[in-house]
Amino acid sequence: MEESPTTQSTASGIVARAKAILLQPKSEWSRIATETTDPKSVLLGYALPLAAIGPVAALIGGQVFGYGALGVTFRPSLTSSITTALLTFVLSLVSLFVIAFVANFLSPKFGGRESWPSAFRLVAYSLTASFVAGVFGLIPALGILGLLGLYSLYLFYLGATPIMGVPQDKVLGYTAITVLAAIVLNIVVGAVVVAVTGPSVVLGNEAVTGLAQYE
Numbered sequence: 001m002e003e004s005p006t007t008q009s010t011a012s013g014i015v016a017r018a019k020a021i022l023l024q025p026k027s028e029w030s031r032i033a034t035e036t037t038d039p040k041s042v043l044l045g046y047a048l049p050l051a052a053i054g055p056v057a058a059l060i061g062g063q064v065f066g067y068g069a070l071g072v073t074f075r076p077s078l079t080s081s082i083t084t085a086l087l088t089f090v091l092s093l094v095s096l097f098v099i100a101f102v103a104n105f106l107s108p109k110f111g112g113r114e115s116w117p118s119a120f121r122l123v124a125y126s127l128t129a130s131f132v133a134g135v136f137g138l139i140p141a142l143g144i145l146g147l148l149g150l151y152s153l154y155l156f157y158l159g160a161t162p163i164m165g166v167p168q169d170k171v172l173g174y175t176a177i178t179v180l181a182a183i184v185l186n187i188v189v190g191a192v193v194v195a196v197t198g199p200s201v202v203l204g205n206e207a208v209t210g211l212a213q214y215e
Contacts, residue, residue: 014046021128022151025158032121033162039100039120043093047124047131051092054134055085061138091192095185099123102181103164110174112166122163126156153179 020028059081076084097120104119133149157175160166166174 010045014049017046017125018050018128018132021125021155022132025155028125029159029162032125032159035121036117037121039117042121042124043096047096047127048093050128050131051096052089053131054092054137055089057135057137058088059085087192095182096123096127098185099178099182103178106174106177107164107166110166110170112160112164112170112174115164118163122156122159126152126159128152129155 017028020031062076062081063078100116100120100123103123104114104116107119108114129151130149136148153175156178157171160171160174161168164174
């Protein structure tokens, strides 16, 4: 069954935006600054599909290769893997909203403007690197490469001025404080996942490390 033109257009749009924000962040942030896309559209048309990369990749990788340490390989059950994938996917989206709230709340305190739609766009597009890095979950042994998602920090830093109007001399502090909030969120997310699924299932799960990459 062929994909509809609308589906193909949406997919190509996501790929084009992700590629631009990763490879040409300065010019892409300037372009985003002129947009008025509402948070719902950004969530459904961009963040949600990309946020699924990590959980799906980790689910497949865990089932196919399993997780290894000290010569021992562990392959979680399909049920626990699906549970973990769904839970971390949902929690990553919740964290996106919370981090955007923090970014919006802090912006005026650093000389920027208060704008929920803008803050949401800033965080959602900044997390592109972290979302995309989740693909390494397909091969758990390459999970360390997920650290490339730290590039999201730089993306946030570059986008703070054009998107939120934070003065350049205050961007570093603004980024640092927002990141601290992300760290706390990551701890909470990890604790919730471990409590629900057990620590062994979390190993190698890119949805959890995705938030850590935002630290």
